[in-house]
Amino acid sequence: MAHIYLSSTYSDLSQARERVYRALRQMRHDVIAMEDYVAADQRPVDKCLADVSECDIYVGIFAWRYGYVPEKQNLSVTELEFRQAVRTEKPCLLFLLGEAAPWPRNLIDRDSTNIERLRAELRRDYLVSEFQTIDELAAAVSVAVANINPAALGRKSVATPGGVPTQPIGKLASVGFPAAEKVVFADDFSANELSECWQPVSGEWCVKDGVLNGVGAHYTGGRRREWAAITLNKDIPNDCSVSFRTRIVDGSTAELMLHLSSNKYVRVYLYSIDQGLYFGDGTFMEVNKPGQVGLETVLESIGGGPTLAAHGFPVRLNVWYGISATAAGKKYTAKVGGLKLIEYVDENAQLSNEGSIGFLTNGHVQFDEVIITSGS
DSSP states (O other), rough: OOOEEOOOOOOTTHHHHHHHHHHHHHTOOOOOOGGOOOSSSOOOHHHHHHHHHHHHHEEEOOOOOOOOOTTTTTOHHHHHHHHHHHHHHHHHEEEOOOOOSOOGGGGOSOHHHHHHHHHHHHHHHOOEEEESSSHHHHHHHHHHHHOOOOGSSSSSEEETTTTTTOSSTTTTTTTOHHHHHOOEEOOOOSSSOOOOTTEESSSSEEETTEEEEEEEOOEEEESOOEEEEEEESSSSOSSEEEEEEEEEEESSSEEEEEEEEEEEEEEEEEETTTEEEEEEEEEEOSOOOOSSSSSHHHHHHSSSSEEEEEOOOOOOOOOOOOEEEEEEEEEEEEEEETTTEEEOOTTOOOSOSOOEEEEEEEEEEEEEEEEEOOOO
């Protein structure tokens, strides 16, 4: 759990703040916000700056209002909070409303000199992310926070709660789980070699620098890049939760195969072309025997299937995303960075409801910190 300071002007961004606050709380972070003082822009400056100094992460959201300037100050509270975060060397996650994003005129400063100056400086001197909608903002903040290495924060990671099964050493050693969850499987690839429980099916798979790499195979067929698939040789409870980190280095798809059984599975995947998280019904090769089936047969018989649900958000190459997918009876949920983006109920029982897991990509994708838990 991290202590996160949420900074912005209030009256124009109250709905955005609420969505971001809720998303970060769902990730079990401690969020410090102006609502803790007073629901207005005129919050106490000394208290705000002290809280910025004590936080682990600063999240700044900027639209088209500069904000309240206290007496005897030349800067707004919002800018003072940002300056304090920089001065105290906090990780700063900065989010700017896009220039072309629709925005009510009454939420834009008539004299925009100060906010335009500040926005220009942020763009010029810092790494910023743009958002067009509140949903996009909440997803982007969740992903950015999830990508911060706990070791880089000023506070030590909270110890794993009591009653949780012992975790393997390595990157997963400090990961905490709800006491009701049983860890079924965990692999952080810190051994720098592919465990025997993983079965490559097609493409090239290797562990390098502590992460799993999958590269889609090339062949003389009609498509330039073909699917790389790997499966887990382990029994998984039907009701389970799978979490992992993934990064698309090249290509367009990083896909989890959930409830992989025979030739069916449930698809949960990031898609960089249409920009979003997708959920669907997948097909897999009927004969899963690497080395015994010709490469062309493998490549033509795996991957894909109808999309049943989707939620758009920016998917960038070479950015790590924390993904989790949960199956509970007929209900499926999928999250990015702890923020629930997809919820789907399989009313007609058309999806595969048992089996193991696997990963799939049509390019070069990395996977890390794979954890499977179950309440049963």
